[in-house]
Amino acid sequence: MKAVILAAGMGSRLNMKPKPLLKVGGIEIILRSMKLLSNHVDEFIVVAGKFYDEIKSFLEDVPFKHRIIKNEHPEWGNGYSLKLAKDHVNGKFVLLMGDHIYSEDFIREAIRGEGLIVDGKPSYIDIEEATRVKAVNGRIENIGKGLEDYNFIDTGFFILDDSIFEVANRLPDDVSVSDIIRDARLRVYEVSGYFWTDVDTEEDLKKANWLLIESSIKDTDGLVSRYINRKISTRISALLINRVTPTQMTFVSFITGLISAFSLLFSIQAGALLYQLSSILDGCDGEIARASLRKSPFGGYIDSIMDRFVDFLFLGILAFMFPSSLLPALFAIFGSFMVSYTREKYKVEFGKKTLEDRTKYLIGKRDERVFIIMLFCLLGYINLMFWIIALLTNLRVLLTLVTVWRVEISEGGKR
């Protein structure tokens, strides 16, 4: 299947850059769509107008098969852009707006549809500016910006087949896609409630950026992460996402962690606060990676290993400074490791992505440990802190083993 991307817009009110090349959520709008569609689409047909050169040069570095067509009359309306794609597609194809931002969830659902994908309850766009659709019996009755009587919003995403060109050719060249599909009485397919949007103002851009980061939060977060760290890390990510790579953030958080550990030698309080800061920053790489579709196994791998090293260094230096607490310190270091190890090894042996929900509510995840360590360091109770972390982590490990035993032996095979 091929996809036609209409990118012949006349430029945005934002700046003189073509909208499809604006970075939102860490990635150019058009590239996000291409990445998300790349599993379903084998070639992209991009129709560009005024910004043909910029878009062409941008696409040169893009690893997806594509062809770029020049629309010499972008002022005629986007229907003419669609017409230009006629000779490059056959059978079923996807049509989408190059300046709309679609989320992974939206595309996953939309790709299964047929006709115009419409949204019945759009939460993320400005209804005033939106193209409204009146559908009757699953087909378009009317479509347009000012429509008073409407039941859906046009998402700018279509699953068409080449019969649309017969309709298009009956109409004059200076029509819009809306005119063509109204005339075709195209089917509508509802995909409601997922994030997609069109950006027109600086405000829209910021909002879209923020929503993409917010939706990239993992649902396996611990309590401290959920109620404290994420509130801060997402704001940092939103500020930085269009400027840094996830790997850079991994190293920023790692370096902060190293500094926090060595700061202990000068001030326990400063070290503790920096440790908590590194834990907050530790959320940013994942947020940026997921929001900008740059999540990678190597990123996850190196991030988790650096976490282990920072934890070891922080607790190890503290153990050195308080040798009388060596016993709980060793168990705290061991337990902190084992929380991760028992979880990862479980995935390896049982080939599952996560352990059952039962461990989800156990306290002792990294965000929670770091926070507790910080609190007790600030209060000066180092020995007590070691005991608490030792107990908490080793208890969590024990409960993990019991859970695995229950899940896999009671309900699974026996050895």
Place this chain on the structure above:
Amino acid sequence: MKAVILAAGMGSRLNMKPKPLLKVGGIEIILRSMKLLSNHVDEFIVVAGKFYDEIKSFLEDVPFKHRIIKNEHPEWGNGYSLKLAKDHVNGKFVLLMGDHIYSEDFIREAIRGEGLIVDGKPSYIDIEEATRVKAVNGRIENIGKGLEDYNFIDTGFFILDDSIFEVANRLPDDVSVSDIIRDARLRVYEVSGYFWTDVDTEEDLKKANWLLIESSIKDTDGLVSRYINRKISTRISALLINRVTPTQMTFVSFITGLISAFSLLFSIQAGALLYQLSSILDGCDGEIARASLRKSPFGGYIDSIMDRFVDFLFLGILAFMFPSSLLPALFAIFGSFMVSYTREKYKVEFGKKTLEDRTKYLIGKRDERVFIIMLFCLLGYINLMFWIIALLTNLRVLLTLVTVWRVEISEGGKR
């Protein structure tokens, strides 16, 4: 597909137990075959004779669908047993001897064949006692024990179809399977060089037991494991395999490890020797599990977690006893842990079973670490030992990271 298992033999020379119910390599001969065939076969037809009651009662606990038929005239020869299976199979079916031991590799190849599975170079059986086959143009010309002119050995494993019963019915009731297939001029299919055998004497039993354990050794072993530990652990496994479960062996090795750590408080030398003993015993659970087809994810999971705990306890107690070595001790504990963690986490993130061969020759695996620790403890160089383990393990971790970087980034995607 169904499988017919001939288990109407008149009893062995070994003892009065029916041969199919003898435990070899930790599992009854007939149950091994059933387990290995269970992915290919949906019902087992077991023909029993003199030992019908024993076999029937044994099969009651077996989790595979089966039907047991009584042969009232086992003295007539095993051809009559085959005839009795006629009404219970249709189309293609497997026929095998209930008293033969087949390895996983043999069955994997044999199941793809057609006709009589023959072995051109049997390494594990007594040619004098074996049934010899003369095949010409892929079909049986002659078959029998005393045959002078032969090119194959009968493995007692067949892939037949129900046309064999037409031939069988033309022959008298007191014939052997050999007589029937000779008359049918059955096809032969060569599967050579894999372990399979028939056991007649105590000697045979021991040999088969040993071969099954030897072939269960993992090829990811470290140097110490390969040249020292396995020589001893396989002998222990061979002695115990028909008496203990893998889980019991896991606990024996774990308890030995715990004792070794606490022994340090009384004698470093005794502790060190016991630690090495626990490392040797640590091989037995896996050997027994694989040889007896009882390998389980939970077994692998709990075994590796107990290893981590024993290592931590041993090095932790030593660190306590030699507080001046705390710095290298902490890094030795950390590095030992990270050797496992970086390997397991790699499997999780990249969905691969093992890291590339490149890390295979890095020293620092558990068997090697334990051996080095033992040596230096015996010599009394505790501080040096901690430094060596700290360097060795952390170097291995570093090289693992570099390898992952090379394999996954140079050759894979980029973040």
